[in-house]
Structure formats: structure tokens, C-alpha cells
Amino acid sequence: MSDTIFGKNGWTPDLMKSQKGKIFLITGATSGTGFEATKILASKGAKVVMLNRNPKKSEDAIAAIKKDLGNNVDVSFIQIDLAEQASVKKAAAEVLEKVTRIDALMCNGAIAQVPTQKLTVDGWESQMGVNYYGHFTLQALLYPLIEKSKGRIVTVGSLGYDMGIKTIKFGDMNWDRDYTGNNAYSQSKLAQIMSVYELQNRLEKAGKVDVMAYACHPGSSRTSLIKTSGSLMMRIIFGLMKLSPLTQSAEKGAYPELMCATEEDLDQKGFYGPTGKNNWTGPVGAHKLEPHAKDKVVAEKLWELSEKETGIKWNL
Numbered sequence: 001m002s003d004t005i006f007g008k009n010g011w012t013p014d015l016m017k018s019q020k021g022k023i024f025l026i027t028g029a030t031s032g033t034g035f036e037a038t039k040i041l042a043s044k045g046a047k048v049v050m051l052n053r054n055p056k057k058s059e060d061a062i063a064a065i066k067k068d069l070g071n072n073v074d075v076s077f078i079q080i081d082l083a084e085q086a087s088v089k090k091a092a093a094e095v096l097e098k099v100t101r102i103d104a105l106m107c108n109g110a111i112a113q114v115p116t117q118k119l120t121v122d123g124w125e126s127q128m129g130v131n132y133y134g135h136f137t138l139q140a141l142l143y144p145l146i147e148k149s150k151g152r153i154v155t156v157g158s159l160g161y162d163m164g165i166k167t168i169k170f171g172d173m174n175w176d177r178d179y180t181g182n183n184a185y186s187q188s189k190l191a192q193i194m195s196v197y198e199l200q201n202r203l204e205k206a207g208k209v210d211v212m213a214y215a216c217h218p219g220s221s222r223t224s225l226i227k228t229s230g231s232l233m234m235r236i237i238f239g240l241m242k243l244s245p246l247t248q249s250a251e252k253g254a255y256p257e258l259m260c261a262t263e264e265d266l267d268q269k270g271f272y273g274p275t276g277k278n279n280w281t282g283p284v285g286a287h288k289l290e291p292h293a294k295d296k297v298v299a300e301k302l303w304e305l306s307e308k309e310t311g312i313k314w315n316l
């Protein structure tokens with residue numbers, strides 16, 4: 001077992017204080033790590049607003065949490081489809097109307113390993129559109145309230161950031177050439193992680209010291225991710241992996257994002273996830289991030305491209 005900054009067992013929710021009075025927003029909380037994170041935050045007294053695409057699954061998730069924790073928990077949802085910029089804008093407007101503060105916006109929802117190239121209605125490769133551009137716009141539109149609340153942005157990345165081409169394919173963002181589900185997923189997760197550190201740079205330049213941005217990942221967790229969007233072959237491979245000790249529970253997969261959303265004095269320059277073998281499982285803490293994910297020239301270019309593509313300018 002590796003020794004993290006939180007000791008041998010790493011960070012666990014036992015270290016989380018009462019979250020009474022705090023409000024957390026989390027995307028993709030109908031299943032997997034998002035659902036588990038919601039439940040743990042609610043158990044600590046927080047108000048949690050899930051940002052989900054499926055109303056029926058959202059109702060079911062709320063019912064399941066209430067069944068476990070009692071009817072007094074404060075969990076609700078606002079509908080969002082991260083694949084459609086119009087829906088993201090509508091959801092952000094609804095958040096700003098209904099929610100009084102944001103202690104952390106947890107960007108957790110995603111699709112993965114989409115077997116064939118698909119484009120979103122806005123014309124982006126689907127994983128880039130949902131995982132990256134959807135959250136880019138959501139973050140920018142909610143930023144003013146996050147700033148007012150001295151809150152945080154937490155991005156759930158993936159070790160996949162290091163399993164693709166290790167830079168942004170600016171000349172072919174939609175993978176019209178050489179599409180593979182893995183390369184395009186990896187690209188979207190690399191973009192998500194790069195934008196966290198670029199946001200930190202921009203916040204610093206603007207003299208904004210009260211908003212924190214964190215990057216983390218859940219290791220290898222038993223969730224619905226591949227079942228929802230992956231190919232039959234991928235589903236079989238991940239189905240077998242789930243039976244092995246190479247994976248951990250969805251609950252444990254939620255710990256890194258919960259730590260980043262709640263832990264005080266956490267260094268935002270770090271990258272957080274399981275610290276065991278291959279960073280797939282094990283005690284949660286900080287671990288190595290490969291330098292290509294912090295390439296400032298690429299990150300700056302990506303940010304500028306993202307503002308142009310989405311038409312959304314951050315008010316920093």
C-alpha cells in the first residue's frame with residue numbers, strides 16, 4: 001500500500017466534515033461515481049443538485065438515496081444534455097435561477113469508447129462534445145456564481161488522458177481521419193484535464209484567488225460507463241475486468257472527486273486518484289501526471305479554440 005498525504009488508507013469520506021449549508025452540483029449522477037458521490041455528500045448534510053440528462057433515472061436515483069438515507073436529504077435534479085449546447089445553456093440558466101451558491105461544480109458525467117465517429121448537434125465528435133465542450137460551457141456560465149461563493153470546479157478526468165496521442169489533434173479535432181473510440185475518448189479526457197490547469201493559470205493572471213480548480217480521476221471503477229456507450233467487444237473486456245481485482249467499487253471511484261470538492265488546503269496543482277498499482281485502485285491521494293497534460297502552449301491554444309467553438313467567453 002502506498003502512503004498518501006492522508007496516510008496509508010488515503011483519503012476516505014471519514015475525513016469529510018459536515019457539509020451542512022453547502023451546495024454541490026454534479027453532472028451525470030444517475031449512476032456510477034456521480035451517484036455514489038451524491039449519496040455521500042447528502043449523508044454529510046449537503047444540498048446536492050444533480051445535473052442529469054434522464055429525468056426518469058434521476059427520479060429513481062433520488063428515490064434510492066432517500067430509501068437509504070431517509071426523506072430529509074436534500075437531493076434534486078436539473079435536466080441537462082451535455083451533448084447539446086442549447087441544453088447546457090438552458091440548464092445553467094435554471095441553476096442560476098434556483099441555486100443560491102455553488103461550493104463545488106463537479107464535472108463528472110461522460111460517455112466513453114464510442115465505437116464509431118458520431119457528431120453532436122453542434123458538430124463536434126461526440127466524446128469531445130459531451131465530456132469537454134459540454135462542461136467547458138457549463139463551467140463558464142456558472143463561473144460568476146462559483147466565484148461569488150468562493151467555490152470550486154472539479155473535473156473528473158481519466159488515466160485515458162495518457163492512452164491516446166498525448167496532445168490535442170488541432171488539425172483534425174473531429175477525427176475525420178483515423179477515428180478510434182479510445183483515441184477520441186482519450187483526447188476528450190486530456191482536454192478536460194488540460195483545461196483545469198489552464199483555468200488555474202487564467203485565474204492566477206486575473207488575480208482571482210478564491211476559486212479553486214481540481215483535476216482527478218476514479219481509477220478503474222465498476223460503473224455503467226462502458227455499458228452505456230462502448231462497443232460489444234469493449235463491454236465484454238470491461239465485463240471481465242470487473243470480475244478481477246484490477247477494479248474497485250463505484251463508491252471508491254467517487255472518493256477522488258469528493259476529496260477535491262470538499263477537502264481544505266488541497267494543492268490544486270496536483271492530480272488526484274487511486275495511488276495503488278497503475279493508479280487503477282488503492283488509497284486516494286496525489287500522483288504523477290505526465291507533462292503533456294500541463295503543456296501550456298497546447299492548453300492555451302485549446303482554450304482559445306474552445307471559446308471560439310462554443311461562442312462562450314469566460315468572464316475572468
Ligand SMILES: NC(=O)c1ccc[n+]([C@@H]2O[C@H](COP(=O)([O-])OP(=O)(O)OC[C@H]3O[C@@H](n4cnc5c(N)ncnc54)[C@H](OP(=O)(O)O)[C@@H]3O)[C@@H](O)[C@H]2O)c1
Nearest residue numbers: 028029030032033053082083109110158220221223224225
Ligand atoms: N469507471 C471508470 O473506470 C472510469 C475510468 C476513468 C474515468 N472515468 C470517468 O468517471 C466519470 C464518471 O463515469 P462513471 O464511470 O461513473 O460512468 P457512468 O456510470 O456511465 O456515469 C456516467 C454519467 O454520465 C451521464 N451522461 C452521459 N452522457 C451525458 C450527457 N450527454 N448529458 C448529461 N449526462 C450524461 C450518464 O447519464 P445516463 O444515466 O443518462 O446515461 C451517467 O449519469 C466520467 O467522467 C468518466 O470518464 C471512469
